[in-house]
Amino acid sequence: MSAVPASAEDLAGRLAGIVGARHVIADAAELSTYECDGLTGVRVRPGLVVLPASTEEVAEVMRAAAAAGVPIVARGAGTGLSGGALPVAGGIVLSLSRMRRILEVDLENGLVRVEPGVINLDVSRAIAEQGYYYAPDPSSQSICTIGGNVAENSGGAHCLKYGFTVNHVRGARVVLSDGSVVDLGGPVLDAPGYDLLGVLVGSEGLLGIVTEVVLRVLRKPAATRTFFATFPSTDEAGEAVSAIIASGIVPAAIEMMDRLAILAAKAATGVDWPDVGAALLMDVDGPLAEVEHTSENAIDLARRAGALEIRRPRDEDERALMWKGRKSAFAAVGRISPNYFVQDGVIPRSEIARVLREIETMAARVGLRVANVFHAGDGNLHPLVLYDRKVPGQELAAEELGGEILRLCVRYGGSITGEHGVGADKAAYMPDMFSGDDLDTMGLVRCAFDPSGLLNPGKVFPTPRLCGDRPGPFRPHAAEAAGRAWRE
């Protein structure tokens, strides 16, 4: 790396030479737009924002940043909830929003190739007419981008059956921190070599900048059956979830909402839901006979677990409204509380009822309320800690309660994040889940990809590892020099 960082003006000039002056933002007022992502409580002003339009431009920007020793934070739509796209003070934010073309649709091989700025839902829209779709469906799917999904390994309600982003990404073109470009994976399965694509997905912008993605897309299932079931409390709802899974049914999604979340969703979307202790929203999909059988069975099991009422949508519009109620529940909580923190943790699904009770007790102890709306099928909790910033001390108490909830998840054998990522928000909690050697090993992987440490520094790792020189005996061999082999 260059020992002498270029002045901001020099760097801005170089970047303007690469992407055009119109696509470099250095104005303070404009820069403030990029101060945070979906984690709005933490803000850092970047030095520059650059908007390249191609892989080549991204690579050149990367080389310029590397030469100047300036960190780069890649950014998609900025919907992330863990501060993964939080800028580094004085650093570069590289926005991929101009790279939003769908490059290739190859349905007979089940593939779509896109640029990273393409919006998640637009992939499904582009192939809907032919009866195909892209399965990962984060709640923000109408605004979040594929590049961001790849960085965060985004999930969604339907990953219970269909898996996460990583299960649907076949290949990626990646710009590394030295400005070189590599293709990982591709349209054909099982390319010889390590599964570096599998490591890249979910690496939160620390390993490389993705400039093209090959996605796996699926034929729509023949049938989908949805039902909404209400329960006296989360205990019975949790029991229903366990019973349904234990029966051998693999639902496409099972979502749970507690009383507060139901009230919030009602207030925001006008869904006609009763005032009850808990509700489940469930999808099963697949071939018709299979789906009819499993949905009837699941309804029966929900009743036996104590369901008060079962509602089945009469048509697609009603189904869409039910899902809209669920997907807007986060934002809806704003209707019942002036402020709230969104948390994201995972527990073994058999422990849902017990953990929710503990959370309730913990919240009551500090005089706060927690609304729960989450992916019950895979134990992915989203506790929403409600507070009022104007009440002295409440914000801090809410933040502390969020942290305690994460530690509770780890104690139950779960995870500090199921889909929102570690980012800036949870780096401090990594040692609760991973040992020093675990983090050191992940650090070695980071050093292999980015020895400079310029890509998204300050995220994921509580204390970053210094990479040092390239380790090990490195003796260039004639065959190696010719690029043919690497043997002793």
Add this chain to the structure above:
Amino acid sequence: MSLWAARAAAESDAVLGARPAVVYEPSTVEEASLAVAESAREGGGQSLVFVGGATELELGAPPSRLDAILRTGRLDRVLEHAPSDQIVVAEAGVTLAALAAVLAAHGQRLALDPPSPERATVGGVVASNAFGPLRARYGSVRDLIIGISIIRADGRMAHGGGKVVKNVAGFDLPKLMVGSLGTLGLIATATFRLHPLPEDGVTLLSARRGAAEIGRLVARMRESQLEPAAVIAFGLPDGRFDLAVRFEGFGRGVLEQRDRFTALASAEEGVSCEALDAAAARDLWARHDGARRAGSLRAKVAMRPARSAETSAAALAPLLASLENPAGVLYPTLGLGFASGDVRDPDAAAAAVGAARSRLAAEGGSLVLHAAPETLRSRVDVWGEPPPAIGLLRSVKSRLDPARRLAPGRFVGGI
């Protein structure tokens, strides 16, 4: 020499002709960690190959150095099975058959079905990315593994992932280890997501279909929204295929899919499709496993799924013609296949491997020799040309195993 569980090596401990001096046979993960740490100190650092059930030991090049092997056979405990959470944690040496027995008692399975489950071990299946017909529906190791513990070259233990299916904390070390063939560390334990055992299942056979028909049938199956658990096509000597499809699930659903597939497959004149009884179905899946194990040469080919029957037939015709007892099995929904046989003329086989590689590379595909006699290994690289990202692969290797002690020379590009 070690104080625990080490012995002098015998002829039967050789790895592709390379004979080690020492064999470590730890019986706990802690012992394994001590053994790897000790091997780092012994004689300035021993080169070390990890051996499970040896079902894929022929995959990769012979080690360029071999001082010691570590057998995982005594790491044979299922550490945790949580049926209600549908996860299992197993030590590396647990065989797939032993694991299946534990899981079946609770109506569950790990949806990985490579051949030789009575020998194939958890660690070996992860390290070699082994798979079988169920991959069509459930994906491969990378889609099912959710956690791992590894012993690094320096003997330190590291974990990645966890015990819950949904988890994005930290880098995905489990996926890094999949297919890494013992070159990055010892897989000590692995955690998997499980699936319910299906209530019912049926295998259908449509015999003697042309290559183009296979592609059409697979496409029609997809368009008709059928969801098979497995789709395979056996290559026949005359260039035709026997197509076998399995549907699984609840009884009513299986019957519906059986009837709809039968109608699709019988739509063309002069063709047939039969639902096999239990014994015939068992025979058919045994035929699959047999084809995967046969021959002194076994080549795995990868290509785009659409028209993979035609592509593989064309690419592999010269190779199959050069072999005794040629056989082939294709996974047409995945674009993967295996060809096998016994090498008659190494020069002809080597030329045919090269020709097949050029043809497959044109569409981004590959051919890897999972087994080959020395006469062929000396003529072609079992992995083929190093991939474009080879520099990054080497960088990962040198960070995790800077002294290049773990399975040196076994992997892609001489890693």
